[in-house]
Amino acid sequence: MRKSDFLGQLKSLVSGNNPVTNKPLSNTSIMKDYNNIKLLVALIEELEISLEEERLIQEKKKSLEERSAQNRLEGKPERHGFSWTESEKIELKDAFLQDLSPKTIAKAHQRTIGSVISQLLTMKLIDQDEADSYQ
Structure with a gap:
């Protein structure tokens, strides 16, 4: 019913x-x-x-x-503009700690490189100098 x-x-x-x-x-x-x-x-x-x-x-x-x-x-990554879920943040951290590049991570998560770098900064996995080196 x-x-x-x-x-x-x-x-x-x-x-x-x-x-x-x-x-x-x-x-x-x-x-x-x-x-x-x-x-x-x-x-x-x-x-x-x-x-x-x-x-x-x-x-x-x-x-x-x-x-x-x-x-x-619009030719943007599918998850462009979406909030990062907790599970995505964990996956992002794991991928970054495995030395995957922000470009590779962005493609896997259907995000922009800028979004990945911004989230890495937010999570304090990189500092601003490192963020600037990726752009």
């Missing part, structure tokens, strides 16, 4: 209806109890938050895919 279907059924119960038949619940139903209704309302709120978070994640993912596509169209 999808979350949206489950949400609809919970809302039906809170409205006093059987979610399967959509007929009113009997007055003796435990679902008419105030505490049970409060619980259902809390579940509905949490489920709505969860659905909204999922929607935002999908929207962001789509946005990242669109940005990558735009970068490709």
